[in-house]
Amino acid sequence: MIAPLLMAVALLPSGTYRYETSIGGHSVGSSTIRITRSGGTLDVGESGSLVGRTLISERKIREANFANLSYVADANGKHLVLTFARNDATLTGGEQRATIAAPAGAPFLGSDNMTAGFALMPATLAATGVKQLTLACLCGAFVAVPVTVTGQPTPPPQGVAPGEEGLSAEFEGQTATLWFHRQTYVLDRFELPAQDLSIVLRSYDSAVTPLPKPATPPPLPLPSPRYTSHDVSIRTDDGVSLAGTLTLPNSAATPLPGFVLVHGSGCNDRDETIGPNKIFAQLANRLSNDGYAVLRYDKRSCGKSGGKFPLRDRLIADARDAIAYLRSQPGIDPKRIYVLGHSEGGELAPSIAIADGHLRGIVLLAPPALPLEQILEQQLLRNVSNADRAATEKQVQAELDAIASGKKPSATNRWLQSSFGVDPAALIVRVPCPILILQGTKDIQVLPADTPRLVQAAQNAHRDVTVVMLQDDDHLFIKLPADEPSTGGEYFTPSYLDPALFAAIESWLGLQTSGRARLP
Numbered sequence: 001m002i003a004p005l006l007m008a009v010a011l012l013p014s015g016t017y018r019y020e021t022s023i024g025g026h027s028v029g030s031s032t033i034r035i036t037r038s039g040g041t042l043d044v045g046e047s048g049s050l051v052g053r054t055l056i057s058e059r060k061i062r063e064a065n066f067a068n069l070s071y072v073a074d075a076n077g078k079h080l081v082l083t084f085a086r087n088d089a090t091l092t093g094g095e096q097r098a099t100i101a102a103p104a105g106a107p108f109l110g111s112d113n114m115t116a117g118f119a120l121m122p123a124t125l126a127a128t129g130v131k132q133l134t135l136a137c138l139c140g141a142f143v144a145v146p147v148t149v150t151g152q153p154t155p156p157p158q159g160v161a162p163g164e165e166g167l168s169a170e171f172e173g174q175t176a177t178l179w180f181h182r183q184t185y186v187l188d189r190f191e192l193p194a195q196d197l198s199i200v201l202r203s204y205d206s207a208v209t210p211l212p213k214p215a216t217p218p219p220l221p222l223p224s225p226r227y228t229s230h231d232v233s234i235r236t237d238d239g240v241s242l243a244g245t246l247t248l249p250n251s252a253a254t255p256l257p258g259f260v261l262v263h264g265s266g267c268n269d270r271d272e273t274i275g276p277n278k279i280f281a282q283l284a285n286r287l288s289n290d291g292y293a294v295l296r297y298d299k300r301s302c303g304k305s306g307g308k309f310p311l312r313d314r315l316i317a318d319a320r321d322a323i324a325y326l327r328s329q330p331g332i333d334p335k336r337i338y339v340l341g342h343s344e345g346g347e348l349a350p351s352i353a354i355a356d357g358h359l360r361g362i363v364l365l366a367p368p369a370l371p372l373e374q375i376l377e378q379q380l381l382r383n384v385s386n387a388d389r390a391a392t393e394k395q396v397q398a399e400l401d402a403i404a405s406g407k408k409p410s411a412t413n414r415w416l417q418s419s420f421g422v423d424p425a426a427l428i429v430r431v432p433c434p435i436l437i438l439q440g441t442k443d444i445q446v447l448p449a450d451t452p453r454l455v456q457a458a459q460n461a462h463r464d465v466t467v468v469m470l471q472d473d474d475h476l477f478i479k480l481p482a483d484e485p486s487t488g489g490e491y492f493t494p495s496y497l498d499p500a501l502f503a504a505i506e507s508w509l510g511l512q513t514s515g516r517a518r519l520p
Contacts, residue, residue, distance in 0.1 A: 012184060014208060015035060016032060016204070017034075018032050018202045019202060020200050020202050022200070023198075024489040029115075031116070032047050032211055033045070033115065037063065040064060041062060041063060041069065042060070048214055049214040051275050052273065052275035052492060053075065055114050057112065057114070059111065059116070066109060066120075066128055070083070073112070075138065082111055088101050088102075089111075091142045103134065106132035106133055106148075108133070108134050108136050110124065110134070111138075112135075121147075122167065122178055122186075123185035123186075125149060131149045134146050134147065141267055143412050145171060145172060146408075147171055148169060148170045149169050152167065153168045153177040154177075156189075157191065164179045164180065166178065166180070172408075173396045173398075175194070176191060177189075186204070187199070187201060194382065194384065196383050217275075217494050220494045222282065222285045223285060223286075223289065225289065226289045227250055229247050230245065230246045230247075232246045232295070232325070234297055235321070235325075236307075236317065237321060240305070240306045244298065245270055245296055245297075247285075247293065249292070254331040257333055257360070258292060258294065258338070259293070259337075260339050260340070261284065262319050262339060262341040262342070263299050263344070267301065268298075269298045269299070270297050270303060274492075275493075277478070277492075279477075282496065286502050292338075297322055308411070311414060312348070316348055319348065323352075334358075339363070340362070341365065342365040343366050343445065343446065343475065344368075347367055347372075347419075349363075350428050353431045353433055354427070354431060360434075361434040362433060363436045369453045370424070370453070371420065373400050375446065376400065381396065403420070404417060404420050428458045431458070433464070434465075435464065436504070439469050440477055441469055441472060442474050442486040443473070443475045444474070444487070446475065468504040475488075478495045478498065
């Protein structure tokens with residue numbers, strides 16, 4: 001149990017702290033945190049990059065009780081202001097404004113999911129004595145994340161100094177451990193085993209230095225384009241505008257065949273940017289160089305698109321509006337439109353094809369073969385030890401049940417709830433057009449061992465289905481060395497997609513055109 005600190009203790013000494021974040025041993029970000037004091041106020045500045053996102057923030061905290069006084073941030077080009085009033089937190093950025101509420105008895109005592117939010121947690125818990133709090137989290141969408149202190153963790157991992165204090169905390173079904181200095185409550189290490197994520201203090205300097213500009217690795221350059229790119233606006237049936245890019249081959253005979261790209265889960269932009277890697281930009285580049293028009297768009301509420309974070313039915317409707325837009329463009333063959341979906345987009349594409357009825361084909365990259373709630377359970381238990389498995393399974397199931405029943409309302413949970421109970425195997429049997437399934441053998445988010453369930457369902461229903469397993473590819477179709485497992489950390493190293501992915505798509509497209517199989 002953490003008792004409130006006596007004010008005589010030097011809580012979080014002023015100075016400059018430098019942290020590194022890694023996933024599966026791969027560095028995915030770094031952060032510099034500057035702490036100063038003035039008139040009973042703790043001033044905390046952070047400059048960091050994490051999994052491709054950059055942020056410079058300034059927050060003021062009342063030292064006596066660690067109440068949030070103010071928070072401003074510049075994140076990926078957006079200026080954000082976070083304010084707290086009673087049980088509400090409000091985020092303002094440009095013309096957008098969103099308010100979330102904390103559950104009763106779990107006040108907002110943390111903000112954002114960058115390093116400073118976690119680094120302040122041990123001292124915050126110690127100063128307040130609370131066992132439950134809420135993060136006002138900038139997790140793509142603006143969401144309230146409840147945190148519950150669950151007790152003392154097991155002995156510290158390697159690298160934590162003897163005599164350090166520790167605590168365990170539950171973040172929506174995921175258990176984290178925090179190790180910190182016994183007197184100052186400075187965070188030394190944060191571990192989230194379910195995601196194989198670690199945040200480690202690398203250095204401390206009592207001098208207060210200016211915050212550096214955050215830096216992220218740039219994406220790799222694309223092959224030279226043989227197409228033109230046009231920014232477009234797609235008007236949806238409910239009046240929202242989706243911002244997108246349409247690429248049109250320069251020297252192809254019209255009418256052109258076309259692709260609409262449908263993103264994976266989360267607040268994805270039109271390039272499906274993950275860290276420094278732009279998955280859809282690479283796909284659009286290759287497909288348009290091959291002679292296909294390609295339409296990709298910022299998901300509703302993300303990037304430059306309007307609207308609120310969508311539920312499953314709305315995602316399908318938005319994709320259908322994108323298809324209608326592409327079909328209406330001059331020089332496009334309305335009878336040769338394909339949909340390519342990645343991850344969640346691979347789950348949505350069969351429903352899109354069923355509703356449309358006239359697609360030429362669908363390409364499913366790493367499509368789920370199980371209902372979403374089963375996949376989430378797999379992901380959350382992936383790194384759990386045998387000793388902790390039974391207890392963690394119970395926690396995870398309780399969390400999923402609460403989401404399914406609507407007892408934990410948030411933008412993210414409402415989206416999850418809208419997708420729970422949807423069986424991809426029951427949908428694929430109704431797809432009226434040819435299907436290409438591509439799956440990496442090292443995917444840890446959608447397990448390749450489950451892919452046969454989806455394929456078998458399609459084959460049993462006599463669907464036109466082709467499957468290609470890509471050896472050593474991860475969930476993003478980055479090819480790994482034969483002896484290197486995927487951890488997710490490799491997503492944040494600039495990489496080209498596996499050339500075998502493009503070859504498989506091109507061969508399948510050739511089959512649709514000529515009727516002759518050319519798959520490897």
